[in-house]
Amino acid sequence: MDQFHDEEILGKAYDSRLMRRLIRYLRPYRRHAFLAIALNIAIAALGPLRPYLTKIAIDSGIAKRDGHTLLLTVLGIAGAMLFQAAAQFFNAYYTQWIGQRVILDMRMQVFEHIHRLSLRFFDRNPVGRLVTRVTNDIEALNDLFSSGIVMVFTDIFTIIWILTFMGIINLPLTLVTLSVVPFLFYATFLFRQKVRESYRQIRILIARINAFMQEHITGMPVVQLFTQEKKVFDSFEDVNAAHRDANISSVFYYAVFYPSVDLISAIAAGLIIWYGGGRALEGAITVGVLISFLQYTEMFFRPIRDLSDKYNIMQTAMASSERVFKLLDTPPAVVDGRNAIEVAKPRGRVEFRNVWFAYGDDEWVLKNVSFTIEPGESVALVGHTGAGKSSIVNLLERFYDIQRGEIFVDGTEIRSISQESLRKNIAVVMQDVFLFSGDIGFNISLGDGGIDESRIRRASEMVGVHEFIASLERGYTQPVGERGSSLSTGQKQLVSFARALAHNPSILILDEATSSVDTETELRIQCAIETLLQGRTSIVVAHRLSTIQHVDRIIVLHKGEIREMGTHQELLALNGIYRKLYDLQYKERRGKAAPPIGRDGLRDRRDGDS
Ligand SMILES: Nc1ncnc2c1ncn2[C@@H]1O[C@H](COP(=O)(O)OP(=O)(O)OP(=O)(O)O)[C@@H](O)[C@H]1O
Ligand SMILES: [Mg+2]
Incomplete structure (x- = not known):
């Protein structure tokens, strides 16, 4: 399936060229972005502060029966927690605030760019693929901006802070704790490799499902006329089953990975109790140190686990941005001199x-x-x-x-x-008339401010479609349904004539204007054409x-x-x-x-x- 070639490309999780270009979208919101990063550093530091304070509370407060120190440290912990909660609120709010704005900007940019591209491009690129660019791919970038990048900062800072505090408290015990890290890295490495492949499969299959749906819903009449439903269901089931399996396999890897990390973290805790407990018996370390280390191990593994999840977000986002940028970099084939x-x-x-x-x-x-x-x-x-x-x-x-x-x-x-x-x-009445899903009036004026109601009406009268429109329940404000589905082919034809006339072009082109209408409508259309052609350069394509x-x-x-x-x-x-x-x-x-x-x-x- 050549069509999904783009979906299959999965590059690096971090590509500095793409990243630089993505960061550029943050420029208009840089004040908020800096605020978010500052909040992240604060959050990352406040969490690891808690076990440290706990240690002080135990060793200097409880063990020394010093109520005053105990009270102070407890107040300190409470304050840090409150502050952290507030910072988390603002952080969550502002990162989404930024993410949503960036997404809007990008989506507008892609949509505008698609409008600048020449027909040659659309001959080669199916609609489904372009829709995927504006929806799924941009959504993946939203994940990157709103949770990915920023949270990666938090996770990394958190790990750094934890290590710093642990090192300050007790270096040998820190090294004991870290002895399990190679296992953790290995588990993460395996997990990433497996999940990466199933993610790639999922994305290809989603693109396939989208394209399949799109094509078959558009071609519904043909499917039903030729009673192809059964065959279509079967093909759809195949794609869907593959999608299910890919999802289940990714779920499987998660289901194995998360408990594995917990297990490794439990082993670390065991090591701390075994080694640290022994040292405590010797009186080399205090109970407070032991407890704070147990808290740190718990804290330490979560960001590492989350980082590997973030890795997937990053990788998806990088691949998406690659595709979006490729689209944005496609120059229009036809450009103004x-x-x-x-x-x-x-x-x-x-x-x-x-x-x-x-x-x-x-x-x-x-x-x-x-x-x-x-x-x-x-x-x-x-x-x-x-x-x-x-x-x-x-x-x-x-x-x-x-x-x-x-x-x-x-x-x-x-x-x-x-x-x-x-x-x-130059106005063209195309071989197949296209109406938008607004009302009839809109379809004639196409929202052109210079075309008012009276001009719409005059154009309709001239091509002889006014009577028909007036007979509709809501007249010119009658909605026509998607692609004008509530109108007959002849009616659509006449509406498109009115559209051409209302725009008053110097040159008018009618492509195959009367291919599918009855004799009466044909006569009416003939008259309409004559009106259209009067005093205008015109080209009529006809069979x-x-x-x-x-x-x-x-x-x-x-x-x-x-x-x-x-x-x-x-x-x-x-x-x-x-x-x-x-x-x-x-x-x-x-x-x-x-x-x-x-x-x-x-x-x-x-x-x-x-
Ligand atoms: N977008 C396109 N990409 C590639 N080839 C095309 C494209 N559009 C038309 N062609 C080819 O160009 C040739 C001329 O097509 P064109 O649409 O101009 O014919 P036409 O005279 O309008 O035919 P008809 O009377 O059936 O509308 C055909 O051989 C067609 O296959
Ligand atoms: Mg033609």
């Missing part, structure tokens, strides 16, 4: 000059394509499926850059026009020749090359590809008269309209 100009309102002259284009390196999709469309002229692109019609549309919008040749809008090469102003002036009755000129594409160009009558007279297409469709409509296609027919209609 340094001196990209803004075009305010082009007249709409379009020229393709010797354009060669391929999506990959393999095959030319367009070969030496040249044509000119004058301002206000409407041109149809026809040709077999895969001929390159939609590709021409993509290129004019500059979704992709061409390999050879030039494309001009109003005489300016489109690579020297800013993408924003280019696209603002059904009946939908392009009113265009000025027809370009016939065949396997990426322009083979014929001219009016309907001229092309029929040529007796070439167009003639063949036309005859085929005419035959399809057996019994019906061939539609009166042509320039003259168009002129009549237009004159009648105005």
Whole structure:
């Protein structure tokens, strides 16, 4: 499964290059970050202070029957505990405070960056993977910021403080306690190795489950139509079972590791009692020392145990950040030139000059394509499926850059026009209409502040969809469901026309506007198209020749090359590809008269309209 290759990479738990870059996100919150670190040092020091004070209480207070010292040390312990509790509260609060802010910043950055990337990128990267970047991967970084890094500090400081206090109190006893540490390291090492592998498996499998769900929910109609449920369940069960097993194996390692650490810690305690007890009998050390050491051993092993858990968090976070940064470092394939100009309102002259284009390196999709469309002229692109019609549309919008040749809008090469102003002036009604899950009004204006209600309404009236919208319970505020699921294909089509018209572009492109509607809707859409095309440079991509009755000129594409160009009558007279297409469709409509296609027919209609 090549798709999950990125998920499989598991690098180091600490990579200074990645870490430096991550730390940069803390910059806006550095005051809080320093505060959090200071609190951590305080917490780390206050804990180990307690056994030390306990020792004083026992040896100098109880053993010497000195009530005053006893009271003071008990008060000291209570004070330290109170202070520690307060510090823990602020620490927990501020680390999350910082973590959540960093996550917001990163998520915004990734989301914005994805919007800057060119279509070529999305051809190669499945949606599920990108969603994983913005959700899971960033979440892993949240763990790093809110618990990982900071707690690692606490753990390390705690260990240092404990060792310091132990050393001050009694050095030989400290060495005895530390004699078990090699075993601890070995256990930790084994644990990390095992758990690391099962974590990696879990992550790959989660990515797989996500992708599987995503694809099958999107393709639900196909699954149900072809009654593939059983097969789909089986495949899903396989992935899920693997996920369960990977989780169980990681749980197993935890279940072995934690008690092992406790066991080692108990051995350490035993050693202290055995060795320390013997020394105490000799009178070499006091009972207070013994008790404080028993407390320290308990304290000492917990941070070490936690550190190996943190190691996993760190490792996951490093791998996640690697992936997130890789995404952020992916440059957009299509970028504005340094001196990209803004075009305010082009007249709409379009020229393709010797354009060669391929999506990959393999095959030319367009070969030496040249044509000119004058301002206000409407041109149809026809040709077999895969001929390159939609590709021409993509290129004019500059979704992709061409390999050879030039494309001009109003005489300016489109690579020297800013993408924003280019696209603002070219509206496309796509082959498959996309509606967002807002209401109808939003789907027409797309939240563009310059498009008010009256303009939405006017556009809808012009394309003949206003009546339908008004008949809905909530009119323009009727929600359309995800991807416009509550509307029919024809209705969506008309709404997308209204959208194009409301944005009032200089150049309008309709890709396959009438592929799946009934005759009545088709007629309505025809009228709508005529409205749309008026006074605008337009390109209509069509399979059904009946939908392009009113265009000025027809370009016939065949396997990426322009083979014929001219009016309907001229092309029929040529007796070439167009003639063949036309005859085929005419035959399809057996019994019906061939539609009166042509320039003259168009002129009549237009004159009648105005
Ligand atoms: N994103 C893409 N990545 C790679 N190849 C593509 C991509 N889009 C289209 N192609 C290829 O480019 C060629 C032209 O496709 P295009 O979409 O322009 O055809 P079309 O004329 O619009 O066809 P249709 O009438 O079916 O819509 C096809 O061979 C197709 O396989
Ligand atoms: Mg197409």
